Amino acid sequence: MKQRIMMVGPTDVPERVLDAMHRPSISHRSPEYMETHQRVRDGLKKIFQTENEVYILTSSGTGAMEAAIQNCFSFGDEVVVAVMGDFSDQFARMAEAYQLKVRRVKFEAGERADVDTVMAQVTDATKGVFIIHNESSTGVFNDLKAFGDRLKDTNALLIADSVSGAAGLPVKMDEWNIDILLSSSQKALMTPAGLSFISLNKRAWDRVESSNIPKYYFDLRKARDFQEKNQTPNTPAVYTVFAVDEALKMIFEEGYDNVIRRHEENTQRLIAGVRELGYGILPKEDAGASRTLTAVTAKGKAKKIVAFLQSEGIIVNGGLGNLAEDMFRVGIMGHVYPEDVEAFLDTLAKFKE
Numbered sequence: 114m115k116q117r118i119m120m121v122g123p124t125d126v127p128e129r130v131l132d133a134m135h136r137p138s139i140s141h142r143s144p145e146y147m148e149t150h151q152r153v154r155d156g157l158k159k160i161f162q163t164e165n166e167v168y169i170l171t172s173s174g175t176g177a178m179e180a181a182i183q184n185c186f187s188f189g190d191e192v193v194v195a196v197m198g199d200f201s202d203q204f205a206r207m208a209e210a211y212q213l214k215v216r217r218v219k220f221e222a223g224e225r226a227d228v229d230t231v232m233a234q235v236t237d238a239t240k241g242v243f244i245i246h247n248e249s250s251t252g253v254f255n256d257l258k259a260f261g262d263r264l265k266d267t268n269a270l271l272i273a274d275s276v277s278g279a280a281g282l283p284v285k286m287d288e289w290n291i292d293i294l295l296s297s298s299q300k301a302l303m304t305p306a307g308l309s310f311i312s313l314n315k316r317a318w319d320r321v322e323s324s325n326i327p328k329y330y331f332d333l334r335k336a337r338d339f340q341e342k343n344q345t346p347n348t349p350a351v352y353t354v355f356a357v358d359e360a361l362k363m364i365f366e367e368g369y370d371n372v373i374r375r376h377e378e379n380t381q382r383l384i385a386g387v388r389e390l391g392y393g394i395l396p397k398e399d400a401g402a403s404r405t406l407t408a409v410t411a412k413g414k415a416k417k418i419v420a421f422l423q424s425e426g427i428i429v430n431g432g433l434g435n436l437a438e439d440m441f442r443v444g445i446m447g448h449v450y451p452e453d454v455e456a457f458l459d460t461l462a463k464f465k466e
């Protein structure tokens with residue numbers, strides 16, 4: 114039976130990307146590594162749509178979130194975090210762990226972060242506003258441009274986690290005035306976990322100078338120095354760098370805009386399809402429904418559906434926490450094509466209680 118991996122992360126890794134890792138080891142100080150690093154760095158700048166440097170960290174996505182806090186903030190800084198689900202809540206808890214003063218602005222599961230509601234909590238003392246681009250626990254994406262427009266002339270940095278967005282949902286770091294943008298390898302970039310990516314603009318780098326939080330492994334000043342020679346301060350996950358290199362080639366061969374359009378079309382088909390079958394989606398408004406994963410509501414049946422789909426070779430994810438019985442999540446990130454969406458819908462149609 115053909116397996117279709119439609120997870121929300123880690124996502125399906127294409128054969129080409131797997132093959133790119135099947136090769137002898139190389140030194141991370143060799144010219145061959147440096148060439149690969151350069152290509153990945155340039156490719157990631159296109160995905161982030163930025164002229165700023167994108168640094169390659171060896172960690173899962175959470176590491177880049179932590180790097181943002183350690184490098185650009187100081188103990189006691191006031192920050193605002195829009196909380197719409199588990200990943201945004203993790204950002205708030207992490208900021209608290211670093212002794213920042215956190216104001217949480219809470220939204221119900223399925224709601225987007227409303228810009229006016231968040232901005233009402235921002236004062237002259239606010240040093241940063243943390244927004245998850247795509248909240249993977251509820252299948253909702255936020256309007257980063259609207260936040261950038263409102264924050265660019267304030268003292269607050271806009272920190273955006275696009276771990277489950279970038280390369281599936283458009284994200285325009287420079288045009289949207291995002292000060293810190295981060296992502297990781299195992300979501301829409303369709304490679305194994307192991308790398309995270311972070312970019313800072315000038316405003317964010319200025320904060321690095323005054324930050325008093327200790328850092329060592331994630332000291333971005335070191336990453337900046339090593340980037341000049343297309344290297345990283347410590348041994349990176351070299352094989353994941355090979356994988357990202359190949360995945361970026363695939364994205365640019367298909368055409369970045371075509372990739373984004375495929376995610377959009379797959380999402381629309383999937384949402385229409387589940388509705389035809391009598392299910393719903395968790396996002397309150399279709400405009401805010403994620404284009405990289407769909408949170409499907411199925412009251413009291415979600416766990417059974419996930420198990421049934423798995424028995425038919427379709428791997429999706431359940432809902433987190435108290436949503437586990439009533440919702441499941443279907444990833445359409447990266448290596449997912451219309452035939453996968455059709456196979457998912459055909460199989461879901463066969464589910465009987």
Ligand SMILES: *Cc1c(COP(=O)(O)O)cnc(C)c1O
Binds near residue numbers: 200247248277
């Ligand atoms: C997956 C994810 C992360 C990071 O998770 P890791 O397991 O550390 O890679 C962060 N934010 C969002 C929105 C995610 O979907």
